[in-house]
Amino acid sequence: MKASKLIIGVSLAGALLLGGCSNKSSNSSSTKVKHVGVLQVVQHPSLDKSYTGFKKGLKEEGYTDGKNIKIDYQNAQNSQDNLKSMSEKLVNDKSDLILAIATPAAQSVANATTSIPTVVTAVTDLKAAKLVKSNDKPGANVTGTTDMVPIDKQIDLLLSIVPKAKTIGIMYNAGEANSKIQADLAIKALKKAGVKAKVKTANTTNDVQQVTETLANSTDGIYVPTDNTFASASAIVGKVVKEKKIPLVAGSDDQVKTGGLATIGIDYESLGEQTGKMAARILKGKEKPADMAVEKANDLKLVVNKEMAKALGIDPASIKEPK
Template identity: 45%
Template sequence: MSFSRRSLLACTGFLLGAFALGTPALAEDAFVAVTAIVEHPALDAARDGVRDELKAAGYEEGKNLKFIYESAQGNPGTAVQIAQKFVGESPSVIVPISTPSAQAVISATTDIPVVFTAVTDPLGAKLITNLEKPSGNVTGMSDLSPIGKQIDLIHEIVPGAKKIGVPFNPGEANAVTLVGLVKEKAAAMGMEVVEAPAPKSSDVQAAAQSLVGKVDVIYVPTDNTIVSALEAVIGVGVDNKLPVFAGDTDSVKRGAIAAIGFDYYDVGRQTGKIVARILKGEKPGDIAVQGIEITQLFVNPGAAEKMGVKLPEALVAGAKEVVK
């Protein structure tokens, strides 16, 4: 037996032994890095949905998946730092949750696959140039709110409302897009929008307070800055009998009176399916950006009563969830 043949057999024996012991091949391991601009229930639910969907697809933490998560705590500068850190760690896929985090990650890499989620307007935010064929290393999901349905909901519950107050962060591209859509839909119904800018979470209470006496209802869009400080808006609504509506259903559990929106855990599960496809070999640029078609109605009769509103019985009966 020659030396080279003995070496080959020895290596073969080692590899067979490793597989017999259940040692996973390195190529089968996956590393998914997730980041969000801020922590609040909707974005947290999206993160959890991604993790659970990956497990369902056969990628499980502690076995063949490394899964890490970091929040920028509402700071765009921190979002950039997290993006750069993730790129340095060379994960299999990066999943930025929210528009600011997606902008930071996509600016940091043109090589690592990126699957954004909870992004309102990926074209307007310049994340991609084509929804059907994103090309390059990027794809993801849009959570554009069903603004028309939400304005109809406001009109159904508060039929006399003529002015809608909208607190928002003018620094979030998604929020600017949403305010524009709210104005368009409200105008079609003879309603006016009053803006209340809040660049930081600490500005949210003052922004909401500035609307008192000027509007008939407050509408909180899926703006991460405002949603992260939602309790401040709810407090203003309760103290001044000013109904507060929301763009996401998780905010109804926190005290908004009603919302037609998405279950962000389901959004995360749908995102996780895209991530799994990439882990199995598909190129992100060949996967069309997906939207969310199923909407749900959540209502909170107790919160409505505190804000001086009684929800129609038929509306409550048809809700997906009635928050007690």
């Protein structure tokens, strides 16, 4: 009889112990550290700010790197080989979510996984880049924010600075899908205004100076979209246009600060922050990328490089946003 009671007591204690372990396991599972992979195509101010904003957005929603999330940041330095291997690494490491910064990075990640939730930023047109079925309802594992800017307004801004312009130069890397979309829209806006467009492309940053000099010698003004190749070499662009005294309107405010005259553009840190908050909703299990509409920038702003304006003999105060 005593032996029976002892067996029952041990059994109950074991059950309670196992029950406690089960609860502990359940609790630790719900609070486990999430792994967030990040792939950035190249290092330059706009994309760097996107990443900074992303971390800020996550933190505002309760996710801090080193605390309840672990971020694995990869920068491909504009190498296709790096993009492929780094995408595969983030997928093989079983990331809970991946952030892709810029179109080439986004396409590389999308090719590597159709299951891991992926948010992208600094991508001009997610549908045209074949990342989503539609911007309103992505339909798969990818969503994010677009950096599409009002190209027509940027062209209007340039033409307001050089109202007698007969030819405007456009330069970009034809290998970047988002850049070609913007360049085509710029050509269309110029045609509507009755101004000729002269287009030159550069495949690498090594080609940027020659392309810029060619257009600076043969046009009345230059437009460059949010192109990663030209953004990476914006200081070179700035040196050329300053020497040639040619007004340049760029796609982003960072390109203006380092090598242009003006823009009506996006704050990339703010855009990254929006993306971070989208990612947080996915990590919390509140939403799935397939159902999350692609978001646009919350605000745009006129940015003028006053130093450049003075070097070109233009009064900075005379540069205003076209109505």
